[in-house]
Amino acid sequence: MEKAIKKADVLIEALPYIKSYSGKIFVIKYGGSALINSEIKKKVLEDIVFMSYVGIRPIIVHGGGPFINEEFRKLGKKVEFTEGLRVTTKDDITVVDRVLSQVNEGIVSDIKTIGGRAVSMNTSKKNVIIARPHKDSKTLGFVGEIDRVSAETIRNAVRPRAIPVISPVSIGEDKELYNINADDAASEIAMAVKAVKLILLTDVKGIMRHKGDESTLISTLAMKDARTLIERKIIQSGMIPKVRACMNALNAGVTKTHIIDGRIQHSLLLEIFTDKGIGTEIVKDK
Numbered sequence: 001m002e003k004a005i006k007k008a009d010v011l012i013e014a015l016p017y018i019k020s021y022s023g024k025i026f027v028i029k030y031g032g033s034a035l036i037n038s039e040i041k042k043k044v045l046e047d048i049v050f051m052s053y054v055g056i057r058p059i060i061v062h063g064g065g066p067f068i069n070e071e072f073r074k075l076g077k078k079v080e081f082t083e084g085l086r087v088t089t090k091d092d093i094t095v096v097d098r099v100l101s102q103v104n105e106g107i108v109s110d111i112k113t114i115g116g117r118a119v120s121m122n123t124s125k126k127n128v129i130i131a132r133p134h135k136d137s138k139t140l141g142f143v144g145e146i147d148r149v150s151a152e153t154i155r156n157a158v159r160p161r162a163i164p165v166i167s168p169v170s171i172g173e174d175k176e177l178y179n180i181n182a183d184d185a186a187s188e189i190a191m192a193v194k195a196v197k198l199i200l201l202t203d204v205k206g207i208m209r210h211k212g213d214e215s216t217l218i219s220t221l222a223m224k225d226a227r228t229l230i231e232r233k234i235i236q237s238g239m240i241p242k243v244r245a246c247m248n249a250l251n252a253g254v255t256k257t258h259i260i261d262g263r264i265q266h267s268l269l270l271e272i273f274t275d276k277g278i279g280t281e282i283v284k285d286k
């Protein structure tokens with residue numbers, strides 16, 4: 001009985017959050033690094049389906065880095081990154097697109113198994129990101145910068161309570177495929193659909209002052225301090241595009257941005273429905 005009452009208490013505690021977030025769009029970037037373990041993946045997707053049933057409108061943008069790396073290794077291809085962005089040749093991009101489409105369809109099918117509704121948005125289904133070559137395309141190859149997002153298509157999918165699942169590959173105006181960093185994609189999509197929250201799920205607790213030392217987790221980070229940490233190379237590699245994605249989103253009116261650990265059970269629900277923030281929140285300078 002005690003246990004049952006506690007459970008009901010937890011539900012009531014979530015009420016103010018459910019009220020204020022009902023009908024609001026959240027963009028969740030689900031990083032490839034936190035997608036590997038299928039048990040954890042199922043738990044994360046359960047949280048997202050739960051969110052959709054209580055009236056929040058989640059949109060998933062997924063990564064797939066480790067899966068792409070594995071495929072590259074099998075094919076004897078070189079894995080190379082510059083500031084967290086994957087150097088992508090013309091031949092590489094077809095592999096990236098294929099692997100990410102598989103990841104995309106896997107997520108869609110898992111959501112359906114859990115009992116949610118999902119709509120696949122990858123290049124073969126619906127090309128919702130239109131990219132142009134990245135300004136550093138000489139070194140990066142077929143990496144794109146987002147020119148525009150088909151916000152209407154995404155919003156229309158969200159309305160009937162379905163969860164759009166978006167792959168970060170684009171067919172550009174020039175009909176070429178472009179590899180987009182998934183953090184960037186999530187951020188641009190959040191701005192385009194006027195999301196209230198951007199949540200980046202990854203495989204670490206959040207931003208740490210000493211990479212790998214969880215006791216140095218930074219709970220709240222102002223944008224100017226984030227820039228300093230990038231300059232000082234405390235924020236490195238895959239964390240750089242995340243921080244930039246959060247800063248761009250905040251500047252464009254997205255209210256809250258969080259980097260949280262997708263490996264912690266119910267990290268999403270804890271972040272959204274309780275006062276205890278977890279991970280790192282990036283905030284505008286005062």
Ligand SMILES: Nc1ncnc2c1ncn2[C@@H]1O[C@H](COP(=O)(O)OP(=O)(O)OP(=O)(O)O)[C@@H](O)[C@H]1O
Binds near residue numbers: 032065084209234237
């Ligand atoms: N200061 C820092 N604090 C925490 N993590 C950091 C820091 N600097 C760099 N990192 C690295 O950033 C990584 C997260 O980015 P990464 O691109 O590897 O994953 P992801 O974006 O979740 O997955 P994907 O790129 O496949 O979508 C962490 O695993 C960590 O190694």
Ligand SMILES: [Mg+2]
Binds near residue numbers: 065238
């Ligand atoms: Mg990454």
